Amino acid sequence: MDVFEAIMQRRSVRQYKPDEVSVSDIKKVLEAANWAPSARNTQPWHFIVARGAKKDEFARLYGQIVERGMPPAGQRTPDQERRVEWARTLGKAPVLIVALTRRGNDAAGTKASLESTCAALENLMLAATALGLGTCWMTGPLAEEAKLREIFSIGPEWEVVATTPLGYPDGLPNPPARQDPELKQKVTWIGFSS
Secondary structure (H helix, E strand, C coil): CCHHHHHHHCCECCCECCCCCCHHHHHHHHHHHHCCCCHHHCCCEEEEEECCHHHHHHHHHHHHHHHHCCCCCCCCCHHHHHHHHHHHHHHHCCEEEEEEEECCCCHHHHHHHHHHHHHHHHHHHHHHHHCCCEECCECHHHHHHHHHHHHHCCCCCEEEEEEEEEECECCCCCCCCCCCCCCCCCCCCCCCCC
């Protein structure tokens, strides 16, 4: 699969098969992440890869976060129930990855580290797609960042960037429509003739 195919086929997967992901494939996606560009070549990222009890503890926390924004059980729509179940189980994904970045000495340094780690996480997701794996960029769990830090023993020198489940998709959602697909509002051309 070439990079353009991976970009077009990547989806936010919310339902996974129970099949385990091999450590070899996990290492491949992490290696792809490690080849991302970074500000001043600092490569400021760190990834926590979890399965089992810690992943399940994280999922319970995320389920509580999502449930807080919902009506009480019994008063939810089927879609709301699916969203709560997805959060509580991470869609049955066997692996969770937490992306961290080293905090900078100032706001500019922290911003550069954050942007660099976002590039690494995108590399990871595209590599996962190329291997037939699914991911879902998640920042919702950061609503309880202190508890997330406690679950994974994350020190103050790290900024939590995002999390993603990793597993084999149990079906792929349709691609969402692109806003401004012709790039008329999202791109400003300077010095080009029309």
